[in-house]
Amino acid sequence: MKVLLTGANGYIGRRLKHRLLQEETIYLRLFVTHKQTLSIQERVEIVQGNTFDTQSLDRALEGIDTAYYLIHSMASHNYRELDRKSAQNFLDACIQAGVKRIIYLGGLGEKKSASEHLLSRIETGEILSSRPDAIQTLWFRAGVIIGSGSASFEIIRHLVEKLPFMITPKWVNTLCQPIAQSDVIEYLTLAASLSTHENIMVDIGSETMSYKHLLLGYADAVGLERTLIPVPFFTPKLSSYWLTIMTPVPYSIASALIEGLKSEVLLTNANAVKLFPTIHPLSYREAVNATVEEIKTAQVLSRWSDASGEAWETDHANLADAVFIDRQIIPLGDISAKKVFDTFCSVGGKMDGLDLIGFGR
Ligand SMILES: NC(=O)c1ccc[n+]([C@@H]2O[C@H](COP(=O)([O-])OP(=O)(O)OC[C@H]3O[C@@H](n4cnc5c(N)ncnc54)[C@H](OP(=O)(O)O)[C@@H]3O)[C@@H](O)[C@H]2O)c1
Numbered sequence: 001m002k003v004l005l006t007g008a009n010g011y012i013g014r015r016l017k018h019r020l021l022q023e024e025t026i027y028l029r030l031f032v033t034h035k036q037t038l039s040i041q042e043r044v045e046i047v048q049g050n051t052f053d054t055q056s057l058d059r060a061l062e063g064i065d066t067a068y069y070l071i072h073s074m075a076s077h078n079y080r081e082l083d084r085k086s087a088q089n090f091l092d093a094c095i096q097a098g099v100k101r102i103i104y105l106g107g108l109g110e111k112k113s114a115s116e117h118l119l120s121r122i123e124t125g126e127i128l129s130s131r132p133d134a135i136q137t138l139w140f141r142a143g144v145i146i147g148s149g150s151a152s153f154e155i156i157r158h159l160v161e162k163l164p165f166m167i168t169p170k171w172v173n174t175l176c177q178p179i180a181q182s183d184v185i186e187y188l189t190l191a192a193s194l195s196t197h198e199n200i201m202v203d204i205g206s207e208t209m210s211y212k213h214l215l216l217g218y219a220d221a222v223g224l225e226r227t228l229i230p231v232p233f234f235t236p237k238l239s240s241y242w243l244t245i246m247t248p249v250p251y252s253i254a255s256a257l258i259e260g261l262k263s264e265v266l267l268t269n270a271n272a273v274k275l276f277p278t279i280h281p282l283s284y285r286e287a288v289n290a291t292v293e294e295i296k297t298a299q300v301l302s303r304w305s306d307a308s309g310e311a312w313e314t315d316h317a318n319l320a321d322a323v324f325i326d327r328q329i330i331p332l333g334d335i336s337a338k339k340v341f342d343t344f345c346s347v348g349g350k351m352d353g354l355d356l357i358g359f360g361r
Pocket of ligand 1: 070
C-alpha cells in the first residue's frame with residue numbers, strides 16, 4: 001500500500017512515521033515543508049512542499065492509495081482560514097490523484113460549544129469528508145493526548161511539578177476523555193488497513209475525568225501532593241499568561257488550549273470499540289506512567305515544538321527544558337580546530353532502529 005504522511009515533522013506525525021515504518025506492507029512517502037529537518041530513512045520517499053502549492057501536492061499524491069492528514073497552522077493568527085483552504089486543496093488534489101482514503105486526526109468537541117481552535121479542527125474534518133462520492137475519509141477525533149512532548153501534557157507536567165498549591169480557573173471541573181499517545185498512533189496505523197468503504201467518524205479516548213483529576217492524577221502518579229483551589233476570577237486570558245510563565249508553551253498555543261478547556265470534550269460515538277476491537281486504550285494512570293518512563297529513559301520521539309513552523313524557532317525555554325545544557329570554556333591547548341570539528345561531526349548513529357542526530361551526514 002502506498003501511503004502519504006503529511007505533517008510528518010509534527011508531534012503526531014513523527015511518531016506515526018516511526019510506527020508505519022514497522023509495517024512491511026506499507027510504502028511510505030512523507031510530505032514536509034522543510035526537507036532538511038528530517039533524518040534520512042530507508043524505504044521513505046520525501047516530497048517537500050505545502051498544501052498551498054498545488055504542484056507539490058500533486059507530486060506528493062501521485063500513485064498514493066491512502067493519505068494521512070495531520071496538518072494544522074496553529075502558529076498563524078489566521079489559522080482558521082488557512083486550515084480551511086489547506087483542507088480543501090488537499091481534498092481536491094487527493095480526488096484528482098485517485099487516492100482511495102484520507103485519514104485525518106482532529107479534536108473532540110461539539111460545534112455549538114467549541115472554541116475557535118476546535119471549530120477549526122471540526123471544519124477541517126467536514127471539508128475532508130465532504131466528497132464521499134469520490135473519496136473515503138476516516139475522521140479520528142481525540143481530546144487531550146497523554147504523551148511526553150504533547151503540549152497539553154507538558155502543561156500538566158510543568159504545573160504539577162512546579163506548584164505545590166494551584167489557584168485554578170473554574171474550567172478545571174470540565175470533563176474530558178484523555179488518551180495515550182501510543183493508542184492514538186495504533187488507531188491511526190490500523191486505520192490504513194481497515195476494511196470499510198464509507199466515511200466514518202471515530203472518537204477515541206479512555207475514561208471520563210475532569211481536568212482537575214488530570215492534574216491530581218499526574219501528581220499522584222509521580223508521588224507529589226498537590227492542592228488545587230478553583231477561583232472564579234481566573235479569566236482565560238489570565239490563565240494563558242500564567243501558563244506562558246509557568247510552562248514552555250507559548251501564548252498562541254496556551255490560549256487556544258485554554259479556550260478549549262471551557263467545553264466538555266467527550267466521545268460521541270462507539271466506533272473505536274466496534275472497528276478496532278484489538279485496541280484497549282490505556283487508563284490515564286497507565287498513560288502517565290508510560291510517559292514518565294519515556295522521559296526518564298530519554299526516549300521522547302517528538303515534541304509539540306518539532307513542527308518546523310517559524311513561530312517556535314525562538315522558543316529557547318522549550319529547548320532548555322528538553323535537554324540539559326552545560327556550557328563551559330575549556331582550553332584546548334594545541335588541539336587543532338579541524339580535529340575538534342571532526343570529533344564533533346562523528347557524533348550520531350543508530351540506536352534500536354532510531355536515528356540519532358548525525359552531524360557528520
Ligand atoms: N498534539 C495533540 O495533543 C493533539 C490532540 C488532539 C488532536 N490532535 C490533532 O492531530 C493533528 C496533528 O497535530 P500535531 O500536534 O501533530 O500538530 P503539529 O505538531 O503542530 O504539526 C502540524 C504539522 O502541520 C504541517 N503543516 C502546517 N501547515 C502546512 C501546510 N500548509 N502544508 C503542509 N504541511 C503543513 C507542519 O509541517 P512542517 O513541520 O513540515 O512545517 C507540521 O508538521 C491535528 O489535526 C490536531 O488537531 C493533536
